[in-house]
Amino acid sequence: MNSSRIDQQKHSMTNDTLSSSWSLLLYINGASPKSLSAITNLQNICEEYLTGHYQVEVIDLLEQPHLAEADQIIAIPTVVRRYPQPIRKVIGDLSDTEQALNALQIKTD
Amino acid sequence: MIGLAAPQLQKCATGIEGLDQITQGGLPSGRSTLVCGGTGCGKTLFAMEFLIRGALDYGEPGVLMAFEEETPDLEVNVASLGFDLRQLVAERKLHIDQVQLGDNQMFAAGEFDLDGLFIRLGNAIDKIGAKRVVLDTVETIFTDLPDHSNLRREFRRLMIWLKQKGVTSIITGERGKVTLTRYGIEEYVSDCVIILDHRVNEQILTRRLRVLKYRGSTHGTNEYPFIIGEKGISVLPITSSGLNHIASSERISSGIPALDDMMGGQGYYLGSSILVTGTAGCGKTSTTALFIAAACLRGERCLSFLFEESPSQMIRNMRSIGIDLAAFEKQDLLRFHAIRPSMTGLEMHLAAMQNRVEEFSPHIVVIDPISSFGPLGNVIEIRAMLARLIDYLKLKGITTMLTSLTRADRALESTNEEISSLIDTWLMLRDIELNGERNRGLYVLKSRGMKHSNQIREFVLTDHGIDIKEVYVGPVGVLTGSSRLAKEAREQAEQLSAQQEIDRQQKALDRKRQALNAKIADMRASFAEDEAELTRIIQQEKAREERLRLDRLEMGLKRGSPIGPVTETKQHSPNTVAKSE
Numbered sequence: 001m002n003s004s005r006i007d008q009q010k011h012s013m014t015n016d017t018l019s020s021s022w023s024l025l026l027y028i029n030g031a032s033p034k035s036l037s038a039i040t041n042l043q044n045i046c047e048e049y050l051t052g053h054y055q056v057e058v059i060d061l062l063e064q065p066h067l068a069e070a071d072q073i074i075a076i077p078t079v080v081r082r083y084p085q086p087i088r089k090v091i092g093d094l095s096d097t098e099q100a101l102n103a104l105q106i107k108t109d
Numbered sequence: 110m111i112g113l114a115a116p117q118l119q120k121c122a123t124g125i126e127g128l129d130q131i132t133q134g135g136l137p138s139g140r141s142t143l144v145c146g147g148t149g150c151g152k153t154l155f156a157m158e159f160l161i162r163g164a165l166d167y168g169e170p171g172v173l174m175a176f177e178e179e180t181p182d183l184e185v186n187v188a189s190l191g192f193d194l195r196q197l198v199a200e201r202k203l204h205i206d207q208v209q210l211g212d213n214q215m216f217a218a219g220e221f222d223l224d225g226l227f228i229r230l231g232n233a234i235d236k237i238g239a240k241r242v243v244l245d246t247v248e249t250i251f252t253d254l255p256d257h258s259n260l261r262r263e264f265r266r267l268m269i270w271l272k273q274k275g276v277t278s279i280i281t282g283e284r285g286k287v288t289l290t291r292y293g294i295e296e297y298v299s300d301c302v303i304i305l306d307h308r309v310n311e312q313i314l315t316r317r318l319r320v321l322k323y324r325g326s327t328h329g330t331n332e333y334p335f336i337i338g339e340k341g342i343s344v345l346p347i348t349s350s351g352l353n354h355i356a357s358s359e360r361i362s363s364g365i366p367a368l369d370d371m372m373g374g375q376g377y378y379l380g381s382s383i384l385v386t387g388t389a390g391c392g393k394t395s396t397t398a399l400f401i402a403a404a405c406l407r408g409e410r411c412l413s414f415l416f417e418e419s420p421s422q423m424i425r426n427m428r429s430i431g432i433d434l435a436a437f438e439k440q441d442l443l444r445f446h447a448i449r450p451s452m453t454g455l456e457m458h459l460a461a462m463q464n465r466v467e468e469f470s471p472h473i474v475v476i477d478p479i480s481s482f483g484p485l486g487n488v489i490e491i492r493a494m495l496a497r498l499i500d501y502l503k504l505k506g507i508t509t510m511l512t513s514l515t516r517a518d519r520a521l522e523s524t525n526e527e528i529s530s531l532i533d534t535w536l537m538l539r540d541i542e543l544n545g546e547r548n549r550g551l552y553v554l555k556s557r558g559m560k561h562s563n564q565i566r567e568f569v570l571t572d573h574g575i576d577i578k579e580v581y582v583g584p585v586g587v588l589t590g591s592s593r594l595a596k597e598a599r600e601q602a603e604q605l606s607a608q609q610e611i612d613r614q615q616k617a618l619d620r621k622r623q624a625l626n627a628k629i630a631d632m633r634a635s636f637a638e639d640e641a642e643l644t645r646i647i648q649q650e651k652a653r654e655e656r657l658r659l660d661r662l663e664m665g666l667k668r669g670s671p672i673g674p675v676t677e678t679k680q681h682s683p684n685t686v687a688k689s690e
Binding site: 027029034038061062065066068069072073075077078088089090092093094096099100103104 | 206208209216217218220221222223225226228229231232250254
């Protein structure tokens with residue numbers, strides 16, 4: 001119940017340098033097509049727009065099912081932007097890059 | 110697969126009072142039921158009770174996925190019904206998952222599904238071995254997540270998945286404007302649909318429940334009133350407990366000996382229902398008080414529900430006819446429960462009454478009066494409520510006395526509740542107006558299973574209770590009150606004077622007899638005198654004759670004549686004698 005990764009990260013992130021501070025969690029469901037596509041899409045976006053200062057953790061709910069409740073996940077795939085604050089949740093496989101950039105607020109124009 | 114007889118649909122008892130009767134066993138086991146209704150209709154509580162009863166009474170752990178209500182609120186709400194959620198959670202009989210969708214903003218980018226929800230729920234079910242699941246207002250996902258056509262698809266998949274899991278589930282939904290639920294999810298929950306509703310009528314809230322659909326099962330189709338009482342939800346099916354109570358042949362006194370006499374000398378049947386009807390001020394409450402007093406003196410417990418008077422008012426009033434109810438109250442043989450009828454709806458009244466009965470287990474219950482329920486519902490509702498109450502009390506073997514006010518402008522024998530069929534003994538108190546007075550008359554209108562008087566008796570409240578007078582039936586008809594008294598006085602006077610006349614005549618007769626006796630004595634005396642005189646004369650005469658005969662003999666002897674002519678001479682002798690005298 002208390003193992004919420006989203007909250008834990010709040011504290012650890014405060015010591016990080018501001019420049020390297022993109023921290024993302026990706027919740028997937030094993031090797032489902034949407035999960036696989038989400039992994040690829042997120043990697044592509046990060047490489048292109050956040051080169052060098054991002055960190056992605058992939059959590060497979062099939063392996064850690066209790067995290068669904070702990071982290072308040074209902075949709076798959078879900079990306080949680082832990083940092084920069086505020087926390088944002090983006091659902092979907094990020095196949096629409098434009099939408100994904102807007103949702104994650106990577107592109108701020 | 111080939112068999113024609115489909116296997117009987119398995120049902121999952123909810124443990125909610127009355128609901129399992131309506132649904133003939135409960136909700137469809139291993140399937141989903143949609144419970145929908147407007148805000149505050151009690152759907153969350155309904156679902157919670159399903160889980161809690163399952164965990165406590167049926168050994169079936171449950172999972173609650175709450176999409177709306179916060180856990181602390183939920184705990185408080187069910188704690189008011191006497192359930193301890195924390196305890197159940199600690200014992201792993203219940204798992205509560207608070208789904209927070211609106212906390213962080215949710216954005217969509219690309220395709221998604223609800224596998225997260227499936228995993229989450231599946232994990233919870235497996236963790237405690239849940240057999241029951243509640244998704245409380247799962248519809249909120251439609252508000253918080255984008256892409257409704259996708260969500261619909263996912264929702265449908267969720268229902269199928271739940272069925273595969275073999276859990277019995279309740280999905281709650283907020284009532285929509287056109288559809289049953291706001292997003293029309295009833296389309297996907299096809300096995301059973303229950304609608305909850307609450308209406309305010311004349312400022313009184315009434316909750317109702319209806320089973321709209323139950324695939325593969327018959328079910329009650331009516332709208333059933335239900336209450337959220339002190340012990341959870343209670344649905345009131347109109348047919349309630351049915352007629353299977355055991356009828357006692359034991360009798361108990363009405364507290365009015367003359368009334369007992371009218372019912373074969375023994376009073377009411379134990380465990381029967383007695384209705385006392387009458388117009389205002391005709392002594393209904395006094396009749397109940399005497400019944401209570403008689404029972405308390407036998408050491409029986411009485412529970413009195415007052416809907417028009419306060420207990421202290423009743424105690425004071427009954428003191429005026431010589432009944433000390435306060436003493437019985439002190440001994441805890443008598444308890445009052447006084448409440449204004451308009452305080453709550455019919456169902457709450459019923460629940461409150463049942464609770465009081467459970468607490469006290471009385472021998473006798475008095476409800477004074479049932480007519481005050483009038484404004485709380487229509488005839489059918491009130492009748493249903495009373496039927497349920499009377500059945501409940503009969504099942505417990507409690508003797509029930511109900512009073513009801515009859516309006517003067519209505520037919521005397523019509524009670525507005527039309528509950529005659531529920532009643533075993535019906536006493537009718539009525540005014541008899543005559544010669545400018547109103548007097549009280551009592552009549553046993555019906556009394557099942559016993560001989561009873563068919564007469565209207567006069568009923569008089571005195572400072573020592575109730576007197577029932579033989580009604581004067583004379584050539585001018587039934588007389589009551591002062592007419593009866595006057596008639597009786599006149600009769601008494603007449604009787605008295607008749608007695609005096611008899612006495613007088615008797616004396617006259619005595620006098621006559623004395624006079625007669627005196628006369629007889631007088632006549633006897635004079636007769637005796639006459640007799641003595643006559644005897645003396647006869648003897649003188651005889652003596653004279655003898656002398657004459659002797660004289661003649663002497664003369665004959667002297668003249669020598671035969672004896673014969675002597676007799677001849679003798680015949681004439683009296684004359685001769687008389688002449689000679």
